[in-house]
Amino acid sequence: xxxxxxxxxxxxxxxxxxxxxxxxxxxxxxxxxxxxxxxxxxxxxxxxxxxxxxxxxxxxxxxxxxxxxxxxxxxxxxxxxxxxxxxxxxxxxxxxxxxxxxxxxxxxxxxxxxxxxxxxxxxxxxxxxxxxxxxxxxxxxxxxxxxxxxxxxxxxxxxxxxxxxxxxxxxxxxxxxxxxxxxxxxxxxxxxxxxxxxxxxxxxxxxxxxxxxxxxxxxxxxxxxxxxxxxxxxxxxxxxxxxxxxxxxxxxxxxxxxxxxxxxxxxxxxxxxxxxxxxxxxxxxxxxxxxxxxxxxxxxxxxxxxxxxxxxxxxxxxxxxxxxxxxxxxxxxxxxx
Amino acid sequence: xxxxxxxxxxxxxxxxxxxxxxxxxxxxxxxxxxxxxxxxxxxxxxxxxxxxxxxxxxxxxxxxxxxxxxxxxxxxxxxxxxxxxxxxxxxxxxxxxxxxxxxxxxxxxxxxxxxxxxxxxxxxxxxxxxxxxxxxxxxxxxxxxxxxxxxxxxxxxxxxxxxxxxxxxxxxxxxxxxxxxxxxxxxxxxxxxxxxxxxxxxxxxxxxxxxxxxxxxxxxxxxxxxxxxxxxxxxxxxxxxxxxxxxxxxxxxxxxxxxxxxxxxxxxxxxxxxxxxxxxxxxxxxxxxxxxxxxxxxxxxxxxxxxxxxxxx
Numbered sequence: 238x239x240x241x242x243x244x245x246x247x248x249x250x251x252x253x254x255x256x257x258x259x260x261x262x263x264x265x266x267x268x269x270x271x272x273x274x275x276x277x278x279x280x281x282x283x284x285x286x287x288x289x290x291x292x293x294x295x296x297x298x299x300x301x302x303x304x305x306x307x308x309x310x311x312x313x314x315x316x317x318x319x320x321x322x323x324x325x326x327x328x329x330x331x332x333x334x335x336x337x338x339x340x341x342x343x344x345x346x347x348x349x350x351x352x353x354x355x356x357x358x359x360x361x362x363x364x365x366x367x368x369x370x371x372x373x374x375x376x377x378x379x380x381x382x383x384x385x386x387x388x389x390x391x392x393x394x395x396x397x398x399x400x401x402x403x404x405x406x407x408x409x410x411x412x413x414x415x416x417x418x419x420x421x422x423x424x425x426x427x428x429x430x431x432x433x434x435x436x437x438x439x440x441x442x443x444x445x446x447x448x449x450x451x452x453x454x455x456x457x458x459x460x461x462x463x464x465x466x467x468x469x470x471x472x473x474x475x476x477x478x479x480x481x482x483x484x485x486x487x488x489x490x491x492x493x494x495x496x497x498x499x500x501x502x503x504x505x506x507x508x509x510x511x512x513x514x515x516x517x518x519x520x521x522x523x524x525x526x527x528x529x530x531x532x533x534x535x536x537x538x539x540x541x542x543x544x545x546x547x548x549x550x551x552x553x554x555x556x557x558x559x560x561x562x563x564x565x566x567x568x569x570x571x572x573x574x
Numbered sequence: 575x576x577x578x579x580x581x582x583x584x585x586x587x588x589x590x591x592x593x594x595x596x597x598x599x600x601x602x603x604x605x606x607x608x609x610x611x612x613x614x615x616x617x618x619x620x621x622x623x624x625x626x627x628x629x630x631x632x633x634x635x636x637x638x639x640x641x642x643x644x645x646x647x648x649x650x651x652x653x654x655x656x657x658x659x660x661x662x663x664x665x666x667x668x669x670x671x672x673x674x675x676x677x678x679x680x681x682x683x684x685x686x687x688x689x690x691x692x693x694x695x696x697x698x699x700x701x702x703x704x705x706x707x708x709x710x711x712x713x714x715x716x717x718x719x720x721x722x723x724x725x726x727x728x729x730x731x732x733x734x735x736x737x738x739x740x741x742x743x744x745x746x747x748x749x750x751x752x753x754x755x756x757x758x759x760x761x762x763x764x765x766x767x768x769x770x771x772x773x774x775x776x777x778x779x780x781x782x783x784x785x786x787x788x789x790x791x792x793x794x795x796x797x798x799x800x801x802x803x804x805x806x807x808x809x810x811x812x813x814x815x816x817x818x819x820x821x822x823x824x825x826x827x828x829x830x831x832x833x834x835x836x837x838x839x840x841x842x843x844x845x846x847x848x849x850x851x852x853x854x855x856x857x858x859x860x861x862x863x864x865x866x867x868x869x870x871x872x873x874x875x876x877x878x879x880x881x882x883x884x885x886x887x
Contacts, residue, residue, distance in 0.1 A: 549719035
């Protein structure tokens with residue numbers, strides 16, 4: 238297992254390098270001028286100076302290597318420095334990836350935005366799992382019952398209706414007509430006492446539920462299919478034949494085995510929730526990572542977009558690896574070596 | 575499934591009697607497909623939407639871009655069945671026009687992704703030399719963060735293409751192309767798996783033994799046999815492309831407002847949500863119904879094309 242993990246980690250390096258190159262190249266070779274949004278009255282030589290100050294004077298490969306150095310060496314060192322209050326090398330001279338729009342280091346922007354995304358999107362994923370697992374279990378146990386029919390229909394609907402429509406409908410119904418929940422997520426809100434806690438819950442309900450329903454729809458189908466695969470196995474018959482309680486058969490024997498593929502699906506979905514949250518964050522005005530990306534894209538803030546997109550890619554590669562390893566750990570029949 | 579109730583066996587016997595002994599593969603598929611109520615409903619709804627979008631503008635002959643600022647933000651009436659927007663444009667005509675673009679994007683992007691996916695899948699499955707490289711490429715594409723990349727590509731290439739080919743054709747080609755080349759991976763994987771097992775079968779061996787060339791074996795013997803997974807991915811591909819296009823338009827990076835799609839109408843309507851909520855409702859409902867019907871069709875097709883489900887004796 239360890240050998241497999243190390244091999245996969247080593248394989249991830251060329252993959253990530255390739256992806257970083259693709260992302261960098263797409264953004265860099267595109268026919269787009271970062272000074273294009275500046276006023277037309279700026280003379281050409283000043284424009285050229287601005288381009289050079291943004292680091293655009295160097296050839297393509299030099300800039301790519303510099304960006305890699307900043308991303309993989311300078312920024313991690315900075316984080317280490319800040320975390321332990323130590324100095325590794327010359328911290329002052331170290332070049333950081335800075336945003337063109339705000340002129341601040343991008344890592345700081347990301348650290349600032351991450352809690353909101355984790356809070357809303359992470360919680361929605363947890364809620365989705367909590368909804369999906371029972372639905373999947375009951376649907377499979379009572380296959381073709383009305384509950385199963387309804388569950389299948391529900392998951393089909395949840396899976397087909399995009400979050401930007403459910404989100405808007407929720408705002409219309411619950412904010413405009415009923416006035417129960419605020420339509421805009423207030424990130425400056427601090428939880429200090431009971432009332433502010435209630436407000437926090439109220440403003441989180443809609444974004445969390447919209448995203449949770451979408452994810453739950455997919456997960457419940459996986460759970461149902463996985464339970465059905467296991468319910469017809471011989472070991473279930475054996476367990477029943479030796480007189481175990483139905484509850485124990487279902488919740489201990491079948492559930493444990495059925496969860497193995499579902500857990501890997503859950504792990505694979507984690508990077509997607511960061512990407513998929515772009516739309517939900519946009520609807521409810523949560524200023525998380527997704528919104529940061531949109532702002533960067535709209536403002537043609539190339540370094541910010543490059544870095545964020547690459548971080549999403551790292552998450553995908555990492556969670557693919559985690560899913561495979563989890564599969565090997567949970568299911569002893571699977572041997573990678 | 576295998577223990578089908580007696581009635582269905584009787585029915586099948588009756589159908590057999592009616593049709594004589596001739597039972598083609600596609601006849602069987604159709605017979606199984608008909609039993610899936612959701613799939614039939616899906617077909618009905620989808621055909622209805624396609625017909626409405628294609629023929630609707632001939633019946634409801636209002637120009638979707640006609641500004642009538644006096645009659646802005648109106649509710650539904652006989653003249654404007656879905657009301658008007660903030661510039662007095664007829665919503666129904668806009669939804670119909672937007673549907674044409676949305677459906678065209680969905681089908682065109684699906685065709686591109688199917689072609690790439692099938693090509694990569696067949697090449698990787700049939701020619702052992704290319705397998706490793708092509709599958710690594712597929713893995714790389716699967717590791718790309720699709721939505722952010724799509725947004726970035728569209729932002730960067732939009733203006734250039736608009737200047738080169740014209741505002742409407744440019745953005746259409748760009749969106750169809752980028753959705754197509756970022757959604758072929760699942761098809762490629764499924765096709766490769768099927769080709770790998772088909773390649774070892776006797777009929778392929780027989781074809782090879784009489785000296786059939788590789789490309790002929792692929793065209794005549796392999797491709798017809800991988801048609802069913804390709805068809806299922808086609809339906810899922812349409813649904814996926816429509817959703818992706820709407821998401822892009824919804825984030826303001828898709829089609830321009832004077833060339834609306836359902837996603838763009840939703841995006842524009844979202845700003846007037848409190849004033850006229852039905853501007854969000856109609857395009858959103860159109861997207862959801864289309865995707866839902868296509869997904870149900872795909873579900874039914876998957877069941878119908880699965881020989882284990884079909885219950886042939």
